[in-house]
Amino acid sequence: MILNQFKGKVALLVIALCFIVGCNESPTTNSQQVVNDFVKGSYNNILKQNKNQPYLLMFWSQDCAYCMKELELLGSLVKSHPEAKLITVATDPFLDVNFIRNKMASFGLQDTQAWVFAEPHAETLYFEVSPRWRGELPFTILVDGDNQKTKKIGMLSEHVITTWLSKV
Amino acid sequence: MNKQKLIVALAVVVLSVGLFSYIQYGCSNKAAVTAETADKKPASRRHQTTGVVSVDIKEHNGTLHLLLGKNEQGQHSVWYQTSTDQGQTWSEAVNTTADLDISAKFHRGNDARLAVQEDNIVAVWMSRVDGAPHNAGPMMSVRSSDAGQSWQAATMPADWEGPHGFFAMDGNDEKISLVWLDSREQIGKGSQGLRYTSSSDGGQTWLENKTLDRQTCACCWNTARFDEQGQLYVLYRDKLPSDMAIGQVNKQDEWQRLSTVGAFNWDFQGCPHIGGSLAFDESRQLFHATVTTGEESKAGVHYLNSADQGQHWNTPVQLGSDTAVHSDLAVAAGGQLLATWDQITATGFEVVYATSYDQGQTWTEQQQLSTLGIRASHPRVVAVDDAFVVVWTQTNADNVQELQTKLISHDS
Numbered sequence: 001m002i003l004n005q006f007k008g009k010v011a012l013l014v015i016a017l018c019f020i021v022g023c024n025e026s027p028t029t030n031s032q033q034v035v036n037d038f039v040k041g042s043y044n045n046i047l048k049q050n051k052n053q054p055y056l057l058m059f060w061s062q063d064c065a066y067c068m069k070e071l072e073l074l075g076s077l078v079k080s081h082p083e084a085k086l087i088t089v090a091t092d093p094f095l096d097v098n099f100i101r102n103k104m105a106s107f108g109l110q111d112t113q114a115w116v117f118a119e120p121h122a123e124t125l126y127f128e129v130s131p132r133w134r135g136e137l138p139f140t141i142l143v144d145g146d147n148q149k150t151k152k153i154g155m156l157s158e159h160v161i162t163t164w165l166s167k168v
Numbered sequence: 169m170n171k172q173k174l175i176v177a178l179a180v181v182v183l184s185v186g187l188f189s190y191i192q193y194g195c196s197n198k199a200a201v202t203a204e205t206a207d208k209k210p211a212s213r214r215h216q217t218t219g220v221v222s223v224d225i226k227e228h229n230g231t232l233h234l235l236l237g238k239n240e241q242g243q244h245s246v247w248y249q250t251s252t253d254q255g256q257t258w259s260e261a262v263n264t265t266a267d268l269d270i271s272a273k274f275h276r277g278n279d280a281r282l283a284v285q286e287d288n289i290v291a292v293w294m295s296r297v298d299g300a301p302h303n304a305g306p307m308m309s310v311r312s313s314d315a316g317q318s319w320q321a322a323t324m325p326a327d328w329e330g331p332h333g334f335f336a337m338d339g340n341d342e343k344i345s346l347v348w349l350d351s352r353e354q355i356g357k358g359s360q361g362l363r364y365t366s367s368s369d370g371g372q373t374w375l376e377n378k379t380l381d382r383q384t385c386a387c388c389w390n391t392a393r394f395d396e397q398g399q400l401y402v403l404y405r406d407k408l409p410s411d412m413a414i415g416q417v418n419k420q421d422e423w424q425r426l427s428t429v430g431a432f433n434w435d436f437q438g439c440p441h442i443g444g445s446l447a448f449d450e451s452r453q454l455f456h457a458t459v460t461t462g463e464e465s466k467a468g469v470h471y472l473n474s475a476d477q478g479q480h481w482n483t484p485v486q487l488g489s490d491t492a493v494h495s496d497l498a499v500a501a502g503g504q505l506l507a508t509w510d511q512i513t514a515t516g517f518e519v520v521y522a523t524s525y526d527q528g529q530t531w532t533e534q535q536q537l538s539t540l541g542i543r544a545s546h547p548r549v550v551a552v553d554d555a556f557v558v559v560w561t562q563t564n565a566d567n568v569q570e571l572q573t574k575l576i577s578h579d580s
Contacts, residue, residue: 063302064439065386120217120567121516121543127491134493134512136440136462153462155437 033110035097037118038089043129046087052145054168055085056161059129059139062092062099066155067138075107077161084168089115091122091137144168219569220561222246222274222293227550228284228339232557233316234258235282235291236571237274244272246280246291248316255557255575264291264310264319271296273304276546276561277389277441277494278333283346285339287315288370290322292346294333304331307348311371325365325374328352332363334443336392338400343368345400345417347380347392355383359407362390364417380415380423383407389443396450401478403429403446403457410436412444412459414478426478430470434463445496447551449503453477454527458487458495458507469495469509473528487522488534498551500578503527506556508537508547516543519560521576537574538562544572554578 036042046057058074060067074086088109090100095116104110119125126133130151133139142150142160144167152160222237232251237244247261273296274280280293289312295305306329311322325346326332332350339345344367349360362381365374385405392402398419406413411432415425429444444459455474461467469492470484487495487507495509505528508521519538522531537558538544544562551557555575562572 061439063304063387065302066438121563123512123545124514124516127512127514131512132467132490134440134442134460134462134467134491136436136438138438153436153438 033101033104033112033114035100036113036115038115038125039118040124040128042115043125047143047147050085050087050143051147053085054145054164055087055143056164057087057089057141057143059089059091059137061090061137062095062103064137070138070140070155071103071107071109073156073158073161075109077165078108078112081165081168084165086112087115088112089117091117091125091135093117093120093122217275217569218567219564220571221276221569222272222279223276223546223548223559223561223571224279224281224291225548225550225557225559226282226284226338227552230553232550232552233282233284233289234559235280236261237272237280237293239272244270244274244296246270246272246293246310248282248289248291248312248319250316254552254555255573262316262319264312266319268308268310268321270308271298271305272308273333277443278387279335279389281335281337283337283339283344283371285341285344285370288313288339288344289316290337290339290344290346290367290371292325292335292337292348294331294335297331300331302331304333306330307332307335309371313370322371323373325367325371325377326350326363327365327374327377334387334389336390336402338392338394340394340398342398342419344371345392345394346374347390347402347404349384349386349390351386353379353382356407359383360386362402362404364402364421364423366421375421378421378423380417381406381413381425385410385440387439387441391444391446393446393448395448395477401446401448401455403444403459405440405443408435410434410440411461412457414446414457416478427474427480429457429478429481430459430461430472430484432461432463432466432484434461436462442493445507447497447499447505449499449527451501452503452527454499456497456499456505456528457481458497458509459484460493460495468492469507471497471507471524471528471531485528485531487531488520493517494546496548498549498556500551500556501553502578504578506549506551506558506576507531508549508558508560510545510547510560515541516563517545518542519544519547519558519562521547521549521558523576523580538572551578 142164224235226233234249236247249258273294282291292309297305309322334349364378388405390404400417412429442460447456467490469487472481491512492509497507505524510517520534547560549558
């Protein structure tokens with residue numbers, strides 16, 4: 001009886017240890033960046049999950065040369081301000097996640113939160129993010145700690161980023 | 169007993185540390201952890217719009233010429249049809265690329281285009297080159313010299329072998345002219361240049377390319393039309409600012425930028441993917457145009473006209489709401505105008521139209537063209553004797569994109 005109880009405790013201990021090990025295998029220690037599906041409701045989830053904290057949400061596309069320039073700029077930002085939280089969303093529906101990972105890594109953004117449109121018709125997601133957004137890219141939303149949003153269609157200027165950083 | 173208590177206490181401590189670790193790293197890590205985040209999806213879930221992915225339509229001497237680009241299970245092809253009864257019935261479709269193995273990068277907004285010069289017909293589109301920047305490749309071209317019955321690969325009109333896109337073509341009795349965007353000379357960030365060539369032998373040979381504007385929007389479709397005097401007018405999106413502009417190539421192939429069409433002063437460093445439309449009312453000496461701007465206070469589609477061959481334009485009239493995006497317009501022989509556009513709704517794009525009977529001074533309320541709740545976009549319109557023929561693409565229940573056609577009487 002005592003032996004069985006002892007075995008039970010040891011099993012519990014083993015499970016707990018596995019739990020710890022499992023939890024520490026978080027995405028930052030995983031070599032593969034998580035790429036989340038951006039579907040209807042995702043935008044609101046991002047807003048909720050990041051409530052009262054500053055972050056920068058950037059929408060891009062593989063065919064958008066300006067987006068590449070902005071991603072490059074954001075890569076520099078992450079280096080100089082590692083505390084800044086960046087979230088990127090690829091607007092090409094179901095874009096290959098390895099392509100996204102490679103693209104993010106090429107800009108030093110492999111540790112940021114990445115999403116990809118996962119609805120066949122991108123404009124339904126444009127509408128949810130902002131009814132006046134017609135899909136022009138890049139599109140960036142800068143949110144400060146008071147949940148105030150600055151929406152910027154077109155490439156960000158350093159001045160806009162600096163102003164946002166001053167509130168971070 | 170003490171030993172058992174010690175084990176239980178140890179287990180509690182371990183569980184607490186585990187829970188803390190989970191909260192600290194598992195729930196608030198930079199990489200998202202949400203209900204949607206389990207990254208178990210395969211690396212490649214390549215999504216392609218299938219069915220009709222490219223549309224061009226032209227009216228020439230009473231015949232409608234239709235060019236459709238298709239993507240069927242990743243196989244691209246380009247199809248040609250005609251209608252001699254104002255779009256009520258169509259000839260059997262001819263696969264212009266039946267003898268070719270093509271990989272095309274066409275989609276609505278960067279469509280394959282055609283030009284008609286009596287029995288000579290030429291079509292061009294962007295090829296796809298996997299691994300190239302944006303997977304964009306050089307243009308491909310096919311031509312027919314027997315009114316579209318048979319087709320063969322044609323000489324590439326461009327004399328630079330980088331990627332070309334956003335084509336516009338037109339033909340008259342003397343030549344077929346083509347404009348497009350490419351980055352053979354890069355001026356500034358994310359821009360391309362507007363290039364031009366023409367053929368006087370039905371697309372067999374082409375002139376040395378000319379640059380019409382060294383710095384334009386990189387991703388917006390162009391529109392090109394001959395007037396009755398043989399001058400080619402090109403409507404395109406300029407840079408700095410990103411408003412639409414019009415210019416003219418005269419009969420000697422000389423270019424002149426004429427004016428800005430809708431001076432919204434939209435300063436946009438990005439990719440709008442939106443062009444405009446142009447129609448001529450020769451009998452009334454009026455040019456009609458629609459343009460789209462993203463300028464914050466005037467966002468949407470606007471109509472304008474010019475009474476001096478594009479030198480000056482009247483005050484823009486907004487069509488639809490600020491969610492209107494892709495537009496086209498046509499003018500009938502009697503001067504009636506029909507403008508059509510798509511607009512974004514919660515369920516995706518829908519197609520609407522409006523008409524004007526006073527040379528664009530006033531417009532009817534917008535009318536629904538596509539079925540509510542069904543995704544429909546990128547309408548095109550041509551005027552025929554008694555009606556306007558509007559075509560657009562919409563997605564069916566199997567998620568395949570289909571061509572839709574609607575005839576609207578000039579008097580409706």
